Amino acid sequence: MTSIAVSSKISVTPLQGALGAVVEGLDVPSLSDGDLSDVAAELAALWSRFLVLFFPAIDLSPADQVRLAARFGSRLAATTETDSDYRKSPTLAEEGFPQILVLDSGTDRFDARQTAVWHTDVTFAANPPKGSLLCMEIPATSGGDTMWSNQMRAYESLSEPIRRLIGELTAVHGRPPLTGTTSHPMVITHHETGDPVLFVNRGFTSAINDLSSTESSNLLAAIFAIAERPEHQIRWKWSAGDAALWDNRYTMHYAVNDYAGQRRRVRRTTIYQD
Numbered sequence: 001m002t003s004i005a006v007s008s009k010i011s012v013t014p015l016q017g018a019l020g021a022v023v024e025g026l027d028v029p030s031l032s033d034g035d036l037s038d039v040a041a042e043l044a045a046l047w048s049r050f051l052v053l054f055f056p057a058i059d060l061s062p063a064d065q066v067r068l069a070a071r072f073g074s075r076l077a078a079t080t081e082t083d084s085d086y087r088k089s090p091t092l093a094e095e096g097f098p099q100i101l102v103l104d105s106g107t108d109r110f111d112a113r114q115t116a117v118w119h120t121d122v123t124f125a126a127n128p129p130k131g132s133l134l135c136m137e138i139p140a141t142s143g144g145d146t147m148w149s150n151q152m153r154a155y156e157s158l159s160e161p162i163r164r165l166i167g168e169l170t171a172v173h174g175r176p177p178l179t180g181t182t183s184h185p186m187v188i189t190h191h192e193t194g195d196p197v198l199f200v201n202r203g204f205t206s207a208i209n210d211l212s213s214t215e216s217s218n219l220l221a222a223i224f225a226i227a228e229r230p231e232h233q234i235r236w237k238w239s240a241g242d243a244a245l246w247d248n249r250y251t252m253h254y255a256v257n258d259y260a261g262q263r264r265r266v267r268r269t270t271i272y273q274d
Contacts, residue, residue, distance in 0.1 A: 004021075004046065006023075006039060006042045006043065006046075007025075007039065007042075009025040009027075010023065010024070010025040010026050010039060011023075011024050011025055012024075012043070012046050012050075012053070014050060015050075015054075015234055017233070017234045018149070018150040018153050018231065018232045018233060018234060019050055019051040019052055019148060019149075019150040019153075019234050019251065020050055020051070020052045020053075020054060020148065020234040020236075021046060021049075021050040021052075021053055021054070022053075022054045022055075022056060023043065023053050023054065023055050024055075024056065026039065026055060026058060028058070028060060028064040028067060028068050029061075029064055033067075036067065036068070036071060037071055040068070040071030040072060041071075044071075044072060047072070047131075047245060047247060048190075048191070048192050048247070051148070051150060051246065051247045051250055051251050052148050052234065052244060052245070052246040052247070052251060053244070053245045053246075054236060054242065054243075054244050055242065055243040055244070055245070056239065056241075056242050057239060057240075057241040057242060058241060058242070058243050059240075059241035060135050060241075060243055062092055062095065062097045062100055062267065063097070065097075065100065065133060065135050065243070065267060065269060066097060066099055066100065066269060068133060069099075069133040069245075069269045069271055072130070072131060072133075072245070072271050073129075073130050073131065073271035073272050073273045074272065074273055074274050075271075075272040075273075075274075076099035076269050076270065076271060076272070077099055077129075077269070077270050077272060078091045078098060078099060078100060078101040078268075078269070078270065079101055079121075079122060079270055080122060080125055080270075089101055089102060089103055089107075089109060089110070090102045090104075090107070090109075092267070099269045099270075100267050100268070100269050101267070101268045101269070101270070102265065102266075102267055103115075103265070103266050103267075103268065104138075104263075104264075104265040104266075105140075105259070105262065105263055105264045105265070106263050106265065112255070112257040112259075112260075113257060115254070115255035115257075116254065116255055116256065116257035117202055117203045117254065118149065118201060118202045118203060118224070118227070118228050118252045118253070118254045119201045119202065119203025119204060119252060119253065119254070120199075120201040120203070120204070120248055120249075120251070120252050120253075121248050121270060122248075122270065123173040123174075123182075123184065123199075123201060123204045123205070124173045124174035124175070124179040124180055124181055124182055124204050125180075125182065126182050127272065128184075128248060128249070129248045129270045129271055129272050130247070130248060130249065130271045130272055130273040131245060131246055131247045131248045131249075131270075131271045132245070132246055132248060132268055132269065132270050132271060133243060133244070133245045133268070133269050133271065134243065134244050134245075134246075134266055134267065134268040135241075135242075135243045135266065135267045135268075136238045136239070136240060136241065136242045136243070136265075136266050137240070137265045137266060137267060138240065138263050138264060138265040139238040139239055139240055139242075139264060140238075140259035140262040140263070140264040141259075141262050142259065142262070143256060143258035143259035143262070144238060144255075144256065144258070144259040144262070144264045145235050145236060145237050145238065145256045146235070146236050146238070146244070146253055146254065146255050146256065147233050147234065147235045147236075147253060147254045147256065148233065148234050148236075148246060148251045148252070148253045148254075149227065149228060149232045149233045149251060149252045149253070149254075150232050150233075150234075150250070150251060151197050151198045151199065151227060151232075151250050151251060151252060152190065152195050152196070152197050152198075152250055153231075153232045154198045154226060154227040154229075154232050155187065155196050155197055155198040157226055157229070157232070158198070158223070158226060162222075162223070163187075163196075165219075166186040166187055166198075166219075166223070167186070167187050167196075169185075169186050169208055169209065169210065169211075170183045170184060170185050170186060170208075170209045170210075171183065171184060171186050171200050171205050171206075171207065171208045171209065171220075172205070172206050172207045172208075172209060173201075173204045173205050173206070174204060174206065175204060175206065179204070181206070183209055184199055185199060186198070186199060186200055186208070187199060188249065190250060191249075197249065197250050198223070198227055199249075200220065200223060200224070200227070201224075201227075201252050202224045202228070203252075205220060207220075208220060227252065228252075248270075248271075
């Protein structure tokens with residue numbers, strides 16, 4: 001597809017498929033705070049449209065990762081708004097960046113199975129994050145891709161009777177004792193277009209309120225099967241220095257666990273909005 005010019009040096013090329021676009025030419029260290037804010041404002045409009053922005057070989061330092069992510073929300077955190085990490089994974093707090101979570105397959109506490117499921121980050125919180133900016137430091141030699149799924153398209157693929165039903169329902173998110181729980185509407189709306197978005201995920205959605213356990217489990221299973229269809233997805237093969245900025249409200253993601261015995265290290269900061 002044709003690239004979209006953001007500036008004389010920065011272009012955005014939409015990917016073929018359900019979501020995603022590639023940003024090239026962004027040099028964060030060379031930009032003043034004002035210029036970075038201007039560029040981010042243009043990128044934010046494209047982010048709302050394409051849901052995931054990929055930055056090949058941008059090679060952000062932790063400082064520039066925080067600096068860029070801060071242009072897209074009012075608060076940053078390693079995982080939750082209080083900077084706690086429910087997975088007990090390390091952060092870069094000792095280096096001055098408590099907002100950055102480190103997921104490193106070379107550490108004892110890392111378990112790739114935790115993210116090898118379709119999920120949306122931290123939906124067990126009353127105010128789930130707006131998005132995340134993830135930087136790949138050490139990619140797996142083979143495997144270790146990440147997939148994202150467009151939940152506006154997932155909603156569109158539901159039958160009209162199911163849309164009407166879930167439009168009036170809320171669902172419980174959380175996996176005690178690992179996390180707390182909260183309830184959210186099963187359908188939310190895009191902040192700009194008003195389009196309906198499916199807001200449940202296999203990783204954290206545990207039950208539908210006001211339904212029996214049998215009704216809840218069967219309806220969720222049917223919805224998950226539709227939401228996770230390949231035609232709603234995009235898949236990214238990581239290289240060292242790549243970064244991805246995804247909208248946590250309108251997508252799910254899945255980190256493929258097919259790199260056993262290989263080192264894979266990423267840095268992620270989570271973006272919140274009032």
